[in-house]
Amino acid sequence: MIVGGGTAGWMTALALARMGPPHAPHISLVESPDIGTVGVGEATLPTIRHFNRWAGIDERDFIRETQASFKLGIEFRDWREPGHSFFHGFGDHGPEIAGLSPYHQMIRLGLGDALDQFSLPAQAARAGRFAPPSDDAKSLAATYSYAYHFDASLYAAYLRRLAIGAGVAHVQGRIDHVARNPETGLIERLSLDDDRSIAGDLFVDCSGFRSLLLGGALDVPFEDWSHWLPADRAWAVPCAGTDAIEPYTRSMACTAGWRWRIPLQHRIGNGHVYASAFQDDQAALDALIDGLDGPPLAEPRHLRFRAGHRRRFWAGNCIAIGLSSGFLEPLESTSINLIERGISLLAQLFPTAGLDDVLAREYDRHMINAFAGIRDFVILHYRLGRRTEPFWQAMRAQPMPDSLADQIALFEASGEIAIRDPESFGEPSWAAILFGLGATPRAYHPLADREPADAIERHLARGRTLIAGHVATMPPHRQFIDALAAQP
Numbered sequence: 413m414i415v416g417g418g419t420a421g422w423m424t425a426l427a428l429a430r431m432g433p434p435h436a437p438h439i440s441l442v443e444s445p446d447i448g449t450v451g452v453g454e455a456t457l458p459t460i461r462h463f464n465r466w467a468g469i470d471e472r473d474f475i476r477e478t479q480a481s482f483k484l485g486i487e488f489r490d491w492r493e494p495g496h497s498f499f500h501g502f503g504d505h506g507p508e509i510a511g512l513s514p515y516h517q518m519i520r521l522g523l524g525d526a527l528d529q530f531s532l533p534a535q536a537a538r539a540g541r542f543a544p545p546s547d548d549a550k551s552l553a554a555t556y557s558y559a560y561h562f563d564a565s566l567y568a569a570y571l572r573r574l575a576i577g578a579g580v581a582h583v584q585g586r587i588d589h590v591a592r593n594p595e596t597g598l599i600e601r602l603s604l605d606d607d608r609s610i611a612g613d614l615f616v617d618c619s620g621f622r623s624l625l626l627g628g629a630l631d632v633p634f635e636d637w638s639h640w641l642p643a644d645r646a647w648a649v650p651c652a653g654t655d656a657i658e659p660y661t662r663s664m665a666c667t668a669g670w671r672w673r674i675p676l677q678h679r680i681g682n683g684h685v686y687a688s689a690f691q692d693d694q695a696a697l698d699a700l701i702d703g704l705d706g707p708p709l710a711e712p713r714h715l716r717f718r719a720g721h722r723r724r725f726w727a728g729n730c731i732a733i734g735l736s737s738g739f740l741e742p743l744e745s746t747s748i749n750l751i752e753r754g755i756s757l758l759a760q761l762f763p764t765a766g767l768d769d770v771l772a773r774e775y776d777r778h779m780i781n782a783f784a785g786i787r788d789f790v791i792l793h794y795r796l797g798r799r800t801e802p803f804w805q806a807m808r809a810q811p812m813p814d815s816l817a818d819q820i821a822l823f824e825a826s827g828e829i830a831i832r833d834p835e836s837f838g839e840p841s842w843a844a845i846l847f848g849l850g851a852t853p854r855a856y857h858p859l860a861d862r863e864p865a866d867a868i869e870r871h872l873a874r875g876r877t878l879i880a881g882h883v884a885t886m887p888p889h890r891q892f893i894d895a896l897a898a899q900p
């Protein structure tokens with residue numbers, strides 16, 4: 413039984429329905445049309461493509477149904493300081509050089525500020541071009557990946573159609589009571605406000621920030637990270653797009669947070685995430701509206717949230733997936749990635765042979781690690797720049813998690829990047845943010861000096877030329893989408 417029909421609920425329903433016999437359980441999804449969904453998750457990570465494949469989603473259909481565009485990464489504007497920009501692309505910055513990660517040579521030659529030039533996705537994105545990567549592992553075009561931007565409500569509606577087609581029973585109604593077995597504590601039954609009641613043996617809580625089952629009925633406490641990530645509100649509003657669609661998200665640092673700009677086929681999604689302790693709601697809305705490319709297409713939506721997660725993700729016969737399990741501000745588009753990870757773990761640990769607490773403990777261990785890894789990566793963005801507003805000074809002054817403090821200190825002392833959660837962000841992602849924000853390591857790997865500097869410079873210059881040559885062969889992003897969508 414799945415509770416909630418937002419992105420998390422329908423992704424879970426479709427994925428479980430696709431598990432097929434002998435595992436395919438009898439799945440029902442209950443949602444309340446009165447409560448509605450958050451509906452603002454528009455940017456994703458490349459892992460969404462694995463999910464779509466698992467769910468049997470054809471890319472052409474998906475692009476047509478959800479007004480999606482392709483995403484090669486994120487441009488960060490004004491984060492290091494006003495006027496500066498850098499790119500976090502979904503790809504590497506070149507192969508190893510003489511057996512070492514290329515970053516050691518970049519440090520040695522003082523090329524940290526030129527990192528974007530070694531990233532194919534960054535160069536293609538800035539040129540407004542897109543083509544899918546090559547399958548030939550030896551090709552330069554195999555060194556990057558891509559994700560999507562899409563209209564979240566269209567995606568949920570599309571998933572709903574597919575899930576119902578795959579046999580998921582859809583129940584509409586508002587749950588007003590969750591009944592538990594007095595002896596085992598397991599959830600047994602959900603009562604709806606029109607006197608219907610539904611029994612189940614396994615419950616997936618996708619009820620959004622309400623966390624109706626895990627946080628509500630089961631009272632699992634919330635691990636609050638708002639002292640590390642104090643942004644707690646957002647305004648979101650779409651505006652008209654232009655003919656050219658940039659194949660990347662733009663994230664712009666502001667007085668007390670940051671704004672996003674996500675170009676889709678039919679419009680641009682915009683939002684402003686801010687800390688209410690440092691900026692009032694009206695000023696935050698004004699900053700968003702002032703920065704739009706065109707007139708708003710709808711009333712701005714106001715959202716409130718808190719950074720952190722439930723201390724357990726799986727308790728008894730209830731697993732929380734999506735916002736009901738926790739949330740981190742959408743700076744690196746990680747919420748849908750966490751949903752995918754929850755679904756994939758649930759499939760792996762599905763209690764086919766009955767409930768066993770070892771399954772729940774293993775699930776929790778993975779999800780806690782995933783949240784902590786993403787938390788560190790997101791906090792990193794706030795730590796190294798030079799913005800001077802009170803919010804930014806406070807972000808740099810506060811203590812940070814030990815795991816992140818060690819990662820930054822290690823990089824500064826040695827040029828080494830220690831990755832604790834490669835499933836979300838690997839070495840190239842950490843390098844993009846560390847160099848992009850202006851970190852300057854005091855040392856690099858001693859073996860980097862074995863090669864003469866001028867030979868390395870020639871090698872790197874060749875790499876840049878190859879990237880520029882390849883980008884020139886890629887079609888403009890809009891042209892690529894139109895051609896794909898027009899295919900039968």
Ligand code: FAD
Pocket residue numbers: 415416417418419420421442443444445446447448449450451452453454455456564585586587588618619620621622624646648683715717733734735736742745746747748749
């Ligand atoms: P919801 O969308 O809130 O759905 C909850 C469901 O539960 C609804 O169907 C509701 O009807 C149902 N429900 C609740 N209570 C009851 C009840 N009593 N009875 C019956 N049904 C009930 N993620 C990304 O990956 N990328 C992004 O760019 C991104 N941007 C974001 C920006 C902001 C400002 C915010 C707040 C979030 C963003 N997210 C993003 C997160 C993303 O929106 C969510 O992860 C995603 O939409 C999943 O939400 P959900 O399905 O968990 O919850």
